[in-house]
Amino acid sequence: MKPIWIVDDDPSIRFVLEKALQREQLPTRSFVHPREVLQALDDLPPPGDPGAEAGPQALISDIRMPGGSGLDLLAQLRERLPSLPVIIMTAYSDLDSAVSAFQGGAFEYLPKPFDVPKAVELIRRALEESQREAAVAEERLGALPEMLGQAPAMQDVFRAIGRLSQSNVTVLITGESGSGKELVARALHKHSPRAHGPFVAINTAAIPKDLLESELFGHERGAFTGAQTMRRGRFEQAEGGTLFLDEIGDMPFELQTRLLRVLSDGHFYRVGGHSAIKTQVRVIAATHQQLEQRVKDGAFREDLFHRLNVIRLRLPPLRERREDVPLLTRYFLQQSAKQLGVEPKRISDAALQVLGTFDCPGNVRQLENICHWLTVMAPAQVIEVKDLPPEVLQGQVGTAAPVAATATVAAEAAPLPRTLAPAMMAGAVPEASSDWEAGLRAEAMTLLAQDRTDVWDVLCDRFEVTLIQAALATTRGRRIEAAHKLGIGRNTITRKIQELGLDAD
Template sequence: MPASNKPSSGAAATAQQRILVVDDDADMLRLLSLRLKGAGYEVIAVGSAEAALAQLDMARPQLVLSDVRLPGKDGLALFDEVRERHPSLPVILLTAHGTIPDAVEATSRGVFTYLTKPYDGKDLLEKIGQALALSAPVAAQAHANEAWRAEIVSRSNRMTELLAEAYMVAQSDASVLLLGDSGAGKELLAQAIHRASPRAAKPFVAVNCGAIPEALLESELFGHVKGAFTDATSNHKGLFQAAEGGTLLLDEIGDMPPALQVKLLRVLQERAVRPVGSSQSTPINVRIISATHRDLEAAMAAAQFREDLYYRLNVVTLALPPLAERREDIPLLANHFLDRLARKYDKRLSGFAPEALKALTTAAWPGNVRQLFNVVEQVCALSTTPLVPLTLVQRALRIPSAQVLSFADARQRFEREYLVGLLKMTDGNVADAARLAQRNRTEFYRLLQKHALTPGHFKSDAGPDEGAGDDVADERQE
């Protein structure tokens, strides 16, 4: 590869810089791969947008380079999905002259740049180097200043990537939709985004839209004036005004009543609230973060959630993985919680016994991080030894401490005990035992052999030789 095609020293590739290349033209894909590998990049090459999306989470590229014209989803649709999943991941598009207008529009939506075919190799490598250089400092800055995410304890790759994206999103004022199961830590992530944002010095206010009765939720959000309803004895500022200049978290937004969704949409459009009973609107300056464990797209299809509100809230989506998908974080979180709770309960606890930590790491965790905290709090309160034992963890997880046999083992045990009982009952007489079991003698003998049982040993008044003789006689009578 000519030296001129290699990136400059300021944008030199490293072994960690991985590029996902997407092109349905096999020859072009091979040429791009060779050029990028020659420049020192690691390359993941695929022939469609669908294949690229399948590789996105596994390959964890630092940049996506895609043709615009692709079979199935095109390069622009691919960019939209990449932006939704990984807002900080730069995308460069390769376009023919016929699709230049589309590519120009895409740059206004966030595509790093586009290059026309036939592209110049040196120009391509320079653009890639620039994109990587611009995106790298954001991730580095996110890791350099850990204070904003101090409450989020993690070392998993998925959380590292998520937090880097959250830090980048925090620098803007875009509305964010947090998706994740209950207990996964959506409110903690919302607080972290607030602390990393220019609004950090202003209030962070959270409201659970599913926990407040519908009749009260409007007043809680927007406020009310004196006399607006029976109990309104004075003016009351709502949570939007309480969060002025800062961030408002609308938790469990999927549970918001449809009638209130209309009023929330009006507030977001007008950037002003009208307290209940008032004829005047008050301007607001609030950053909105919403969160839900529900599938809002399914809710929209069922006419339970407004589509226009969804797109107003969902400028950027961040999805928190469940605890079961980041098990490497479980020991870290468990010991972090134990240290904090040991101080709360004034106990000297040094950690978990190895088998106890293994039980925590392999548990199902349907309640996610919240459930883990509750389990650790219970074992902390009950522990009487420096190392938390397995029995306490099993109790907190509601796992029986007694041995639990598999179905096959339980069946084997029952079968042997049943045969022993029959032989004792019949004084070792195989014919009688087989008759009671409703099995023929040949099958019954096979069962005895399977469980290493000798009928003669069950005769109450016969020696081993006599018992053996009876067995033979019984067999001859068959």
């Protein structure tokens, strides 16, 4: 087993950690200065050499040492060993440095003086995370495909894409909003004989009715007021490639006739034009609506429906492919971190399990947004259950009531989520409820009706948690600034955070 590396200039700290880990049968190697760590890494033989000394599986380092800073060491380790879990030890007077540690990619921080069993438990968590990340990294060897999914329903979609790879047939993709219909359309194009041509997408529901005809078919100069020049439409732009018509069920009825004519004979006219234009375009359409019902309602042409419905692919909602949630979550966390230029966060098995039970009405798109929110708002490098967004935690206990007034769930059944509302992301300020006092009164009445004797303590704790979390959100985790905004002292906010368990593992 690879050793845990300990870096601290205090021999007593090194001794305590070494003995505690030895009792747990965990090997260790100790260093006095950060430069010794870097030298030891340089001296390691290449992987695979027989008898080569193992590098660290986890590292625990003090933050302030005569030979250098633990944060500087962390920054260099992120470059050399990006998947290595690093725990930063810090005195209580340095707790504000913990924010810098998290921003630098630390796994967790350990305040001094620390409880030895708690320190060992934290190190064990880091080791488990190291092993999990190693397994995930091994699974990810090679380039990620454009679509991800291990569920049987998604495998059926992949097989269908494979069968259609050499075909130019029209395809109708159905599925709920956010389920990834455009990704399927792009995959169909990429693996088709038209892959060398353009892929052009248009959302027919997002363009005003008066402009949609010109968007699709283009217009001649002077065709209408404001048409100063000739403009090519999407059909011409997609020549030799694929045209993706998203939300086809919302296309205006009168335009459906023109689309049917193009699909029938491959010709169309620009708006205001008199010369037929021949097109060689593969059409892929998508909708979240039931087109059969739209036909019955007279809102969609039956002949156009049959022209589009040559091959139908149904994309399953995320709730029908829950086994894909861990794979998608880790992928989106990686992508979100890359977009924001930060270290990717990891997610615990317990948090993944809760996330997997969430119905995700917005499907894959909503899961991607949740991962983006977690990248910004989760306080530690490892996402725990308490860090998940409120809608996920509320969904876990079945409470989707409006925020404003009637919270009627007992505190033990629905503890206050220790996360922040999504509206607070990126500094946004949520609109204050004008009836929060009525909500508080309703919650108090509910708890009092249960003959509880701890109502004061329960509600005061929840009130303090909400205030502190809101203040930390507005200051991006800077505790001193949050304390100043709340009008309390630095020691007070630190004590409250500890008492309320806001920095609990």
